Amino acid sequence: MFDLGFMEMLVIGVVALIVVGPKDLPGLFRSAGKFIGKAKGMAREFSSAMNAAADEAGVSEINKTIKAAANPQKFGVDKIREATKIDPLATAKSSGATDATTASETDKLRAEMTEERKATAKKMSDAMAKAAEDRIAGEKAAAAKVEKAEAARLKRNAAARAKRAADKAAKAAEKDAK
Numbered sequence: 001m002f003d004l005g006f007m008e009m010l011v012i013g014v015v016a017l018i019v020v021g022p023k024d025l026p027g028l029f030r031s032a033g034k035f036i037g038k039a040k041g042m043a044r045e046f047s048s049a050m051n052a053a054a055d056e057a058g059v060s061e062i063n064k065t066i067k068a069a070a071n072p073q074k075f076g077v078d079k080i081r082e083a084t085k086i087d088p089l090a091t092a093k094s095s096g097a098t099d100a101t102t103a104s105e106t107d108k109l110r111a112e113m114t115e116e117r118k119a120t121a122k123k124m125s126d127a128m129a130k131a132a133e134d135r136i137a138g139e140k141a142a143a144a145k146v147e148k149a150e151a152a153r154l155k156r157n158a159a160a161r162a163k164r165a166a167d168k169a170a171k172a173a174e175k176d177a178k
Contacts, residue, residue: 004012020028054060 016028017025
């Protein structure tokens, strides 16, 4: 829609700051955000209404037909199947294929390599699980380190506050003694 880069946004922000002022700027941005949200909602609603109307009119079916006609390879294969009256489902079932494709050398190779693929998939799954466990352990260790550092910081702050309070009390006692 708009092609605004970082510098353009920065210039707009500075101009808005100068013109509107720092007091009213958050309200302006809030109003602008609401307006943009409403505009996007209306655009989304319009787009979905147009898609629904196109679906009702059968545009998607026409689109599929045009795409099929535009793909000569698929169109030719479909015409050969129609001429020879080959049923892709029956051919696939007889060859042991699981999808509705015709039996080919690729399907035969897939059937032969099933165990090898299962082993590879298991190795990959185990490796990903180990990596995830390592990542989670690292995150927990980092969180523990942060908590420990935070506790030490709070302890130092409490000690510093106690020292300041003691110094203040000592000064007050010294001042009272004079």
